[in-house]
Amino acid sequence: MIIFNSSQIEKWERFYRANLINSLTGFKSVNLIGTKDIHGKTNLGIFSSIVHIGSNPALIGYINRPLEAAHHTIANIETTGVYTINHIHPNFVQQAHQTSAKYDLGISEFEEVGLTPEFISNIEVPFVKESKIKYALSLQEIIPIKLNNTFLVIGKVIYIQIEQDIISDDGFLNLDKSNTICSNGIDGYYTTELIDRYQYAKPGNLAQKIFQNGE
């Protein structure tokens, strides 16, 4: 068993600390956020800090790093008020990871990494054509986190597109069927395998497994 206290954590070398603290939070939802700049140029970035805020209204947040480190996506979202979030699958994980490179303003990561922008319905920002689960959000609020100059960006889900066989009758998405990946740390990517779903828990006996697919 290894133990670290506050003063040890503060003395770590920068990359060691980034690796460890980013793993400490556990597996993350990793997605591609699609936006468009004021000149209409598409932009795509990988984000591993998507967080569920609430279902009704359907609010989803992500943490944007300080502006000096990452300003393209948040600036575009402020400009257009709309953005897309796209799940990542194993067949394009390398391209998705590559969007984390610091490309100059005006360069589209879609073209640089080889992913396909897809424009759907009347939504003016690009989805990722290769993604099996994707949705668009309307910006609701950007909350500054003064502790470290990051931002909680919150959007409301306005459009969802999902491959049909992924949705269960009760609305649950079988993300193992879509082969949606998750991430760990700043550079590790993972596939998953279902243990099970569990029934709604009430005080008393332990909630039991919900057997999927008629098992």
Next chain:
Amino acid sequence: MIIFNSSQIEKWERFYRANLINSLTGFKSVNLIGTKDIHGKTNLGIFSSIVHIGSNPALIGYINRPLEAAHHTIANIETTGVYTINHIHPNFVQQAHQTSAKYDLGISEFEEVGLTPEFISNIEVPFVKESKIKYALSLQEIIPIKLNNTFLVIGKVIYIQIEQDIISDDGFLNLDKSNTICSNGIDGYYTTELIDRYQYAKPGNLAQKIFQNGE
């Protein structure tokens, strides 16, 4: 391909919407948060909204639901200023899920579900003995999210305890070795398998895989 627009999303039956929107955000880090109330009684709750805020200082957040739905954990954190986050493994996923039942104030979920409170060092709140990766946080800020009466609770990591063989030389935690689980929706739990880590991405050629364990 199934498509849903805003007005369809708003008309969904409550549980269908909760299932679908909670899956839409992708796989989640699912953890047990350990606290203590003003009378010294231990409390344990399962949370799937842990989010990395920053590495230096080491800040980690979670979303607390509205107070009328979930007030024990956040009230305890405000009282003591300290709390623990504990990874979940397949051998106690049923017990972890059971902590989501609405137990009365003053009832310890540790006793009710059969997990073991562990007190370490001079930290006054309980860890989960069964967990291989656990850490304590000092409350820094509770940011109200007025859009839906939730809260972003941010703590600074002050203590970390990890089983030794999980840490790589560069600080990366091999969460597949610890068999840390992740979740999807409100009731699905998953194990993971590493695809690979990728090198730091720079503009130009696609970043390559980092081969782990001398492969």
